[in-house]
Amino acid sequence: MIYTTSGVGSVRRWIRGWPAATAVAVVALSGLLLLALVACGAGTGRLSGPSDADEVTGSAGLGGAPATTETSGTGPADGGHTGSGGNGGGDSGNDGAEPEPEVTPAAEDCVGYDPANLSVTQQGDAWLMRDGNHAIKLFATSLDAQDGVKVARNWTQICYIGRGNERADRRRYIVTYFQGPSGLPLGLAPSFDCTAYDPAELAVHEPDGDGWSLRAGQTSLLVLDDAADAERARLVAAGNTRLCLIGRDNDEPDPARYQLEYWRQ
Template identity: 30%
Template sequence: MKTIQYLVFLVAVLWSASAWSQNLAGEYNIKVTGSNVHLHKSPAQSSVNANTTLKITQNGSRITMTFGGFGGVSAATIFKGDVGNNRFSAVWWYKGYPHETKVVWGTVNGNKIKGRMIYPRVSGRQGLVPGWVDVSFSGNKKLVINPGVIGGIKPVVPVIPVTPIKPVKPVIPVIPGLAPVLAEDCLSFNPDKVKVEDEGDGTYLLTDGHSRMKVFPNKKEARRAKKVIRHYRLNKHCFIGRPDPSLEYWLKGSKAPKGGLKHDDCIKFNPSNLTLKKEGSRWLLRDGSHRMHMFPNKKEANTALAFIKKYGFKRTCYIGRPDPSMTYFRK
């Protein structure tokens, strides 16, 4: 009987060790190689050869993979998937953008990862060039070194006896009218390093030299975006509802941009007059009877309303209407 119990215990330990060996969580330095193919542009194909990053979080066998930017793929592209038997697969897809889909799959061996990404694009949105990205990637997990451990030996710290002190229960003051802290999803950048790059396929990239910030359908709109960022000294690009944000907004530090810029295309609204209305499965943000913005769910609509009021936005501004390539708010 004891032998059977021991064997069951041993199998459980080995299974646990196998499952642990498939822990992908961490940050990776990634090498990407492949091609970006265009159906209606010349040249019809361009090579992709870049270094980027990959961050993976894991809950059981479920994984979330966040790639940094590289040729043809924007930064912070988030994939959802699964891992098992030292293999993984994940997809990026959003019902609001059926003209784009991204798929990744591959294998993991210890701290090493390798795989492939396919990203087909079809027509249906301004600035989107039909074609596909087909790349292979490989890399190693970044090592996290504990500065308190040198050469594998943890320094001995002398133990000093102390007199026990009775813990005091902290008192958290309640401030009437204080709203709960909202978590923001923002990327910081240096406005002085923002530049426009020709993608070679009819589109133009706004970048700070590190991240692929936005892609524009023409040079005029890309240059206007750069001018807006420089003028208002914007240094944070924020999103609601990533990986496919239903709304973006830009900040100067922790404040809303204010003032004005010649040729700003803005619509004024009253933040105290904003309401939400359900329309089918979606939610409409409106200023009185004026329709402002549609959201895919109530959570994102409420979050947008909260941030608009938090920063005191009073104008919605656009670049490239009637199909704007960029939206920003200001006072």
């Protein structure tokens, strides 16, 4: 060890006057005292150093990001905050995918009628269900038209999904349903031709060479013109368990024109 102060030199001259054993003991104690001072200085540095800030950042990042990022509600931290379960601090935006935008369902398109005034009249080679002078639905056979009346008399409105689509085969993408219970006594049941499904499995699928499809698990229910129409159909289907069709097997050149969809619980 190098001493650089004059006071230290005086101490050395003073020590030289001591017995040898005493001098050795004093020197040893001085060395221990210096080591203790160095150790205390190093410990103080660890407590006040920059690692404190790192620890705070780490605790705020339990959800995957610093607290200021989480509270902003924007950026990839949102995915980690809701889906990572608070593990593995740095993987909050594990897939980086933005949530899909919510689809607004198509507006309801409904027409009211008097269920007590329904009738069937022949029109050329087809049969027309009507309310007085108001035409409601065209069918390929008289039997289909009578089944249409049996269903429609239980309601007061017929509603359409996709009536405004502009496809070449536009009728294929138009779906009907009824709403507004009539309160009339139950009449004869139609010939049911229905597909059962689990409402919990309903999902809308993007086009694959065709329109948007509504499915329940592996069961394909409908094909719609766009996402908004498909979402409207999903909402209607969610309150029921069967999708029924009148006129499924008609052999007209435009078969969709002579078919009527309706739902049952």
